[in-house]
Amino acid sequence: MYNQILLAVDGSDHSERAAKEAVKLASGSAESQVTIVFVADYDNSKNEVLHSGSSMELDLKRRKKLQPIEETLAAGDVKYKVEVLHGTPGPTIVEFANKEKFDILVIGSRGLNGLQEMVLGSVSHKVVKRANCPVLIVK
Amino acid sequence: MWKKIKTQWFGNVRGDILAGIVVALALIPEAIAFSIIAGVNPMVGLYASFSIAVIIAFVGGRPGMISAATGAMALLMVPLVRDHGLEYLLAATILTGVIQIIFGVFKVAKIMKFIPRAVMIGFVNALAILIFMAQVPHFVGINNLTYVFVAITLAIVYIVPRFFRAVPAPLIALVVLTAAAIYAGFDLRTVGDLGTISQTLPTFLLPDVPANLETLMIILPYSLALAVVGLLESLLTANIVDDMTGTPSDKNKESRGQGIANFVTGFFGGMAGCAMIGQSIINVKSGGRGRLSALVAGVFLMFLIIVLGNVVIQIPMPVLVGIMIMVSIGTFDWSSFTYLKKAPKADSIVMLATVAIVVYTHDLSIGVLAGVLLSAIFFVAKISKIKVNKKLLEGTHYEVVGQLFFASVEDFLEKFDYEVEGQKIIIDFTEAHIWDDSGVGAVDRVVLKFRENRNNVEIIGLDTGSQKLIDQLAIFKSGNAKLPTH
Known part of the structure; x- marks a missing residue:
């Protein structure tokens, strides 16, 4: 059974769909727990700090992005916790996934920025290549 | 350590x-x-x-x-x-x-x-x-x-x-x-x-x-x-x-x-x-x-x-x-371009003014100073909007809504009808706050002006801070105070 589920999200529609799949996986076992991981991208840090009055306001803004996802999990009656990490999304998710023991990693197929993806390659692609646990990509 | x-x-x-x-x-x-x-x-x-x-x-x-x-x-x-x-x-x-x-x-x-x-x-x-x-x-x-x-x-x-x-x-x-x-x-x-x-x-x-x-x-x-x-x-x-x-x-x-x-x-x-x-x-x-x-x-x-x-x-x-x-x-x-679209107008103007002043003077410090002053002025202008609702219940009832301080005093004074005589007037400060001695002075003027025409004025609903200022600074408390002539 999938007991330790890692759900990597960025606040996009795709990650909301990923959250729904995570709920389905989690409902298979009574002991399952979902860890929501959100990476605050280094490249956005300057912009986000500049546009927030304080670090508290910025934290709040980020948590707000996760709200629909938290609601989905809460509605599915799933135990979950939230981890906000800082870094470059792909490598940071991989590092976190490989450091802790997870039975499966769930991630949306595509994030927020289509243009960036064309040049840099998608985060989900990197995660599939480098994560040690099974990965579920949600379209 | x-x-x-x-x-x-x-x-x-x-x-x-x-x-x-x-x-x-x-x-x-x-x-x-x-x-x-x-x-x-x-x-x-x-x-x-x-x-x-x-x-x-x-x-x-x-x-x-x-x-x-x-x-x-x-x-x-x-x-x-x-x-x-x-x-x-x-x-x-x-x-x-x-x-x-x-x-x-x-x-x-x-x-x-x-x-x-x-x-x-x-x-x-x-x-x-x-x-x-x-x-x-x-x-x-x-x-x-x-x-x-x-x-x-x-x-x-x-x-x-x-x-x-x-x-x-x-x-x-x-x-x-x-x-x-x-x-x-x-x-x-x-x-x-x-x-x-x-x-x-x-x-x-x-x-x-x-x-x-x-x-x-x-x-x-x-x-x-x-x-x-x-x-x-x-x-x-x-x-x-x-x-x-x-x-x-x-x-x-x-x-x-x-x-x-x-x-x-x-x-x-x-x-x-x-x-x-x-x-x-x-x-x-x-x-x-x-x-x-x-x-x-x-x-x-x-x-x-x-x-x-x-x-x-x-x-x-x-x-x-x-x-x-x-x-x-x-x-x-x-992202400034989306900011310009989404942010309140005053903020957009401050941002553009800061840029324009710096580019014109080639001096970042002047731009920042001007930007801070400009947004302070906008802030005061925004917050100094004060409303006074007049209601006729038993006597005349004035409800003050907003911040009463040096910048809103003038608006505040104009909102009252001083022509009445021998009435019961209640000024309600429940939705208001008095910030400084100009604010207290304005309340003084209103109260004393009404009293000149033998109106009975009562002030209610002051919050703790405003009450404290009134107690310290106001002159109308003493029943026979006169309107300061200046």
Whole structure:
């Protein structure tokens, strides 16, 4: 059974769909727990700090992005916790996934920025290549 | 205490050394280019970058942040250098340090929160525009080859990082294009045309300026502007590094540290500097977290200059221009355009005004000051709207809604109908707050004016703060008080 589920999200529609799949996986076992991981991208840090009055306001803004996802999990009656990490999304998710023991990693197929993806390659692609646990990509 | 020092210095040795080397490589072109902006010899910026980076490593409040010669500071120095020369710049740098140390001691960092977001966004945008404008004379209308070199530099700095990130792309552009220019003997202006590079360590020197009041009056305005802008950019950068690393920092210690760094740097022939947003981001992304990375960056930079000094003067100007264009594009806050659409009108105006004033005056400090004043005025204008609803119940009932203070007093006084006689009048302050003696004075006037016509006035609903002010300052309490005649 999938007991330790890692759900990597960025606040996009795709990650909301990923959250729904995570709920389905989690409902298979009574002991399952979902860890929501959100990476605050280094490249956005300057912009986000500049546009927030304080670090508290910025934290709040980020948590707000996760709200629909938290609601989905809460509605599915799933135990979950939230981890906000800082870094470059792909490598940071991989590092976190490989450091802790997870039975499966769930991630949306595509994030927020289509243009960036064309040049840099998608985060989900990197995660599939480098994560040690099974990965579920949600379209 | 010892443990803290140990983690700040040696908690991340490998990452810090690697990141420090990357930063040193990325610093060289910027330090030279900012010297050229300021109108001084490249060595002034290079010595400054060495000295500031090394000193900040020891006395800064934000480990992982990189400080050196910066564009924001260089832009402020231009008129001083042009009119009075380098020695006055060094004296101004020392005084800047003194002012920043004082700011740090008096914990001025807290004042940062009074600088609105719109002004900060305007600040970085204006900075980006000025850095770009400073490049124009170095590449427009020189020759076609210059344009080609700028274009190739831009292509390298934007395309290479997609495939290869171990060495900073600006350095690749610098090495490849300098080599090409030397080899082919192209007719391009070089760093050597604008200054000389000396392959020596900086030495301690007192600035050669007369020690009198006149000198002080010349450098003081510049030093004040440098101190304010330096702290502004440093504290913004500290916030960014705080966010990226998820760790807090000591902003007052950082202010003091910036001051100490500038103070010492002035004696070693360097120009004033501050924290660098771009370099700090490069540092953190390259794995730098501790104090060691800034130290390594400074030392390695100096080492490179001593070893490679005679190559540095052969760097073609268009390559530096290309790198500076990249810096200005990176500095500009591109989300400002959506901000302009979404933000309240007053904020958009403040942001645009800040940019416009800076671009017009070429002085970031004036722009920031004007922006802060403008947003303060907008704020007062917004908050000074006061409403008084009149209701006829048993007697006349006035409900005051809003903030009663010096700016809203006039509106407040006009809202009452004083023509009545012998009535019961109730003024309800439940939805209002009185802030100052002008506010209390206004209540006095209203009450006494009504009483003149034998109305019975009662004030209700004052909150604790307003009540306290009324008790202290108001005169209407004593039943037979007269309207002050003035």
